[in-house]
Each structure stands twice: as structure tokens, then as C-alpha cells.
Amino acid sequence: MKVDLTVNGKDVTADVEDRMLLVHFLRDEANLTATNVGCDTTSCGACTVLLDGESVKSCTVLAAQASGHEVTTLEGLARDGEMHPVQRAFHNEHGLQCGFCTPGMVMAIVSLLKENPHPTEDQVRQGLEGNLCRCTGYHNIVRAALAAADEEKVTA
Amino acid sequence: MIPVAFTYKRAGSVSEALELAAEHGDDAKFLAGGHSLLPLMKLRLAAPEVIIDLSGLRDLSYVTDQGSYVAIGALTRHHDVEHSDLLRREVPLLAHTAGQVGDPQIRHRGTIGGSIAHADPASDLPATLLTLDATLVAQGSDGTREIPVGEFFQGLFETSLEPDELLTEIRVPKPASAGAWSFQKFTQRAIDWAIVGCAVQDSRVGLVNMGGTPLRAATVEAALSDGAAPADAAAHAAEGTSAADDIRATRAYREHLARVLVSRALTEARSRV
Numbered sequence: 448m449k450v451d452l453t454v455n456g457k458d459v460t461a462d463v464e465d466r467m468l469l470v471h472f473l474r475d476e477a478n479l480t481a482t483n484v485g486c487d488t489t490s491c492g493a494c495t496v497l498l499d500g501e502s503v504k505s506c507t508v509l510a511a512q513a514s515g516h517e518v519t520t521l522e523g524l525a526r527d528g529e530m531h532p533v534q535r536a537f538h539n540e541h542g543l544q545c546g547f548c549t550p551g552m553v554m555a556i557v558s559l560l561k562e563n564p565h566p567t568e569d570q571v572r573q574g575l576e577g578n579l580c581r582c583t584g585y586h587n588i589v590r591a592a593l594a595a596a597d598e599e600k601v602t603a
Numbered sequence: 604m605i606p607v608a609f610t611y612k613r614a615g616s617v618s619e620a621l622e623l624a625a626e627h628g629d630d631a632k633f634l635a636g637g638h639s640l641l642p643l644m645k646l647r648l649a650a651p652e653v654i655i656d657l658s659g660l661r662d663l664s665y666v667t668d669q670g671s672y673v674a675i676g677a678l679t680r681h682h683d684v685e686h687s688d689l690l691r692r693e694v695p696l697l698a699h700t701a702g703q704v705g706d707p708q709i710r711h712r713g714t715i716g717g718s719i720a721h722a723d724p725a726s727d728l729p730a731t732l733l734t735l736d737a738t739l740v741a742q743g744s745d746g747t748r749e750i751p752v753g754e755f756f757q758g759l760f761e762t763s764l765e766p767d768e769l770l771t772e773i774r775v776p777k778p779a780s781a782g783a784w785s786f787q788k789f790t791q792r793a794i795d796w797a798i799v800g801c802a803v804q805d806s807r808v809g810l811v812n813m814g815g816t817p818l819r820a821a822t823v824e825a826a827l828s829d830g831a832a833p834a835d836a837a838a839h840a841a842e843g844t845s846a847a848d849d850i851r852a853t854r855a856y857r858e859h860l861a862r863v864l865v866s867r868a869l870t871e872a873r874s875r876v
Contacts, residue, residue: 448611465611465654487604489642490794492708501682501711507641508712511611512634512658559707576793577706 450514454479455523463510469503470494472510473520481521481550485579492578495551495558496520502558504577521550524557532598533557533591542591544582552578556592565596606644613656617663617769620655621744624767627653633769634658635678635717638709639726663716663771666690672738675773677716681705681728684715693777696784696804700731703786706794716770719755722762722816725796727788729756730817732773734802734809740772747771756816778804783876785868789860791851798852799860801840803868813844813861823865833869840865 450467451460454477461476473479473496485493487506494505497519505518524531533556536542543549552575559566559574566574571592572585580588614620624631631653634640643649657663663678666687673693675684684690684701691698704710704718704727718728719739737752741764755762764770778784788800788811800811801820806827808820821843826836841858848854 464608466606466608468605487645489638489705489709492706495708498711502708503711504708507638509611509637509641509654509656511613512637512656555708558711574707577708 448511450510452477452510452513452515453517455519461510465509465511467510468506469496469498469508469510469513469518470505472513473505473518476510479520479522483547483550485547485551490577490579491548491551492555492575493548493551495554495578497554497558500558500561502555502577519554521553524553531557533560533595536591536595536598537588540587540591540594542584542587544580544584548578548580548582552580552588556588556595559592560596566592568593604645606641607647607650609644609651610653611656612653613659615659617660617742617771620657620660620769621742621767623653623655624769625744627655629766631655633720635714635720636680636712637717638705638713639717639721639723657769664714668693669774672774672776675715675775677719677770677772678714679716681710681713681715681718682707685710693781694735694775695781696778696786696802697728697731697735697775699784700727700786700802703727703788709794715773719773720762720764720770722756722760723796724756724759724814724816724818725812726817727786727797727800727802727811730800730809730811731786731802732775733817733819734804734807735775735778736807737776738774739770740774741765741768742771743768749774753819759815780805780876783872785871785875787864787868787871789864799846799857799864801861801864801868803865803872805872808840808865808868810840810844810861810865813841813846813857815845818844820861820865823869827869833873834866837862837866837869 483493485491489507632651663676665676681701739750785803788797802809810818822839840861846857
């Protein structure tokens with residue numbers, strides 16, 4: 448079937464199998480490979496992207512369901528060569544170790560801060576319950592989220 | 604993991620969804636948020652030939668005040684139930700419980716109607732709506748009918764919905780004392796299903812994952828109406844249940860958890876008012 452998505456502001460159209468998952472569409476059709484497949488069972492959050500501005504796990508959305516909608520991946524966050532405040536906060540706070548969970552963590556935090564621009568540490572930890580870090584490097588990820596919240600103009 | 608091949612149809616209206624369901628019968632499944640069905644399809648535990656996507660039915664996403672009850676469209680997402688000011692005020696148990704389902708990403712997709720129609724006894728919302736004495740509205744080719752929630756859950760993943768019926772609305776009576784609620788959920792990890800859960804509203808008690816369907820703890824409720832203290836009433840929590848023995852917990856452990864969680868929930872509900 449033909450699906451037509453807006454990915455990071457660009458129109459991406461492809462003829463795909465009805466059963467294609469959004470994460471495979473992003474990686475194999477849109478050639479955007481920041482979004483990782485981790486557990487593939489809606490648990491780990493490594494495949495988190497924004498669908499119409501809200502975090503979703505793209506391993507559990509069909510490309511067909513997303514057709515006609517807007518998707519933002521990690522590649523779509525930077526503006527004019529400037530990192531997004533959440534990306535910058537991950538850099539400054541050393542919010543990553545092996546880096547595998549990082550794209551999903553960043554997207555989950557962008558969505559979290561959009562809904563709650565000034566979260567408490569507990570709200571950040573609760574808000575990241577759907578993202579697993581296999582290095583268990585959670586402390587600096589939470590610090591990065593709080594540091595990004597302190598920056599003004601956090602936008603998706 | 605990739606599901607078995609199927610044909611995807613997107614319904615533009617309730618009537619179109621019902622026509623597609625009538626046309627494809629048992630070969631078809633409705634898809635709402637997809638966060639119960641798609642994982643089963645990826646594990647190949649479900650293999651429908653036709654998927655009828657309901658996500659275009661935006662008019663089934665609402666929370667409205669109907670006087671004695673709150674009406675919730677079946678396609679209202681957990682996120683929207685959680686953040687509804689009306690529900691937070693009138694049925695805080697439901698708003699809170701919706702916020703305990705899965706994680707934020709799951710709550711951005713999953714719907715209240717999808718969770719109920721999926722009828723997983725380990726899910727939080729079926730037992731909560733049972734506790735709240737909700738009424739479910741289903742639409743079929745012959746019109747709509749109201750189903751008391753107590754008659755809805757028939758068995759593991761089985762409901763009284765006909766194959767060509769669509770759950771369209773959940774009606775939740777406003778509780779006598781909205782503040783007298785508690786929801787307890789015991790999990791191994793943050794996003795897991797409950798090993799055992801418990802919902803309390805006033806003197807009604809519901810159990811998550813203590814049998815093939817969500818259950819009301821009838822003996823506990825009877826003890827409460829006889830004036831038993833919470834801890835004494837909670838001692839009956841495992842009576843009439845048929846909890847599973849599985850990799851997460853033995854039946855005996857689940858029965859113990861039910862007694863502990865019901866006691867905590869009754870105590871918390873009373874402390875709130």
C-alpha cells in the first residue's frame with residue numbers, strides 16, 4: 448500500500464507492505480537510522496519518535512497508521528546546525544554511555560518537557576519509565592533532562 | 604519481529620467500520636491504539652487477515668459530563684483520560700489508573716475502549732471500570748445496546764461483544780464519594796503488567812490478575828457492609844479467585860498479595876475522605 452508521511456518536515460512517500468512497522472519505514476524507506484530497534488516488544492523505548500509531536504514507540508505503530516501524520520526523529524531535532532537543547536544537555540551532562548538508548552531517551556525527554564516544561568526529578572524518572580538504558584546510566588540522563596528543562600525555548 | 608501479512612483498512616466512520624467488520628467476519632480485528640493487538644501479532648499469537656484501523660474516528664475521543672455519569676468515547680487515549688480535568692474531579696480513580704497503564708509512550712497510543720475490548724485480566728482498566736460499575740455502549744448493525752460491565756468480561760480475552768459490534772462509549776457513574784478511592788499495583792519493573800492489582804471506590808473492590816477475568820472481591824465487600832475493619836475485610840481478598848501460577852508468581856503468592864494490596868487500598872481510600 449502507499450503511505451505518505453511527513454518525516455522531519457519532509458514528505459516521504461513509499462509503497463510498502465501493509466504490515467510494515469513505522470520503525471522499519473523510518474530506517475529502511477526514509478533512511479533515517481538514528482531510531483534503533485531494541486527489544487522490539489514495546490518495552491525498551493529505543494525506537495521512540497514523535498508522532499504528531501508526542502512520544503510513541505515506533506516498533507508498535509504501523510507505517511500505515513502513521514500515514515497522513517507527522518513524525519519527528521532524532522535527526523529532525525537540530526536546527527541550522529545547532530543542537531536541540533535536550534541534545535546539548537546530554538552532551539554537557541554526559542547523558543550517555545554506549546549510546547544505544549540515547550535517541551529514544553532524547554525523544555522521550557523532548558515529549559516530556561513539552562507536556563511538563565519544569566518537571567521535578569521524580570517526574571523525570573516517572574516520565575522515563577518507558578525507556579531502558581542497558582548501561583544503567585540513568586543518573587546522568589535524568590540530570591540532562593533537568594538541565595534541558597532549565598534552558599528556555601525547549602521546542603520540538 | 605514482523606506480523607503475519609494482513610490487509611490494512613482504515614475506517615472513516617463507525618458505520619464504515621461496522622460494514623468492514625460484517626464483510627470480513629472472524630478474519631478481521633479492529634485496531635484502536637494497537638498496543639495490545641500489534642504486540643500479539645508480532646509474536647504471532649494473533650494473525651488476523653484484515654485489520655480495521657479505527658484511528659480516523661476522531662469523534663469517538665471525548666470525555667463529557669452527563670450529569671449522573673461521565674461519558675468517555677471508546678477511542679479516548681489513556682493520556683487523555685489521565686489528564687481530563689472532569690475525570691480528575693469526578694472520578695479520580697479512573698484518571699489515576701489511566702496514568703498507571705504502561706508508560707508515557709503507550710499512554711499516547713492506547714485507548715480505554717481498546718483496553719476493555721481486549722479484556723486482559725492483567726490490565727489495569729478492566730478491573731477499575733468493574734469497580735466503578737461502568738456501563739459499556741456497543742454499536743452493531745442493528746443499533747446500539749448497553750452492557751453492564753459486570754456482564755462484559757466472559758473469560759480470558761473474551762467479552763460479550765459480537766464480532767460485528769464496536770464498543771463506542773464507556774459510561775462511568777459519578778461515585779458517591781469521589782475521593783474515597785485507591786489503586787494499588789504490584790509489579791516487578793515499572794512498566795510491567797500487575798502481578799496483582801486492586802482498585803477501591805467507596806466500598807467496592809476490584810482485583811487485577813486474580814483470575815481469567817477482572818473480579819470484584821465480593822466477600823471483602825460483604826464484610827465491609829457488615830462493618831468489618833479494612834484489615835479484617837481484606838483477609839477475604841483471595842476468596843473466590845482463581846489466580847494463575849506462572850513465571851512471575853505462584854498462585855499462593857498472588858493470593859497473599861491480594862490480601863495485602865486490598866488492605867492497603869481500603870486504608871488509603873478511607874484516609875482520603
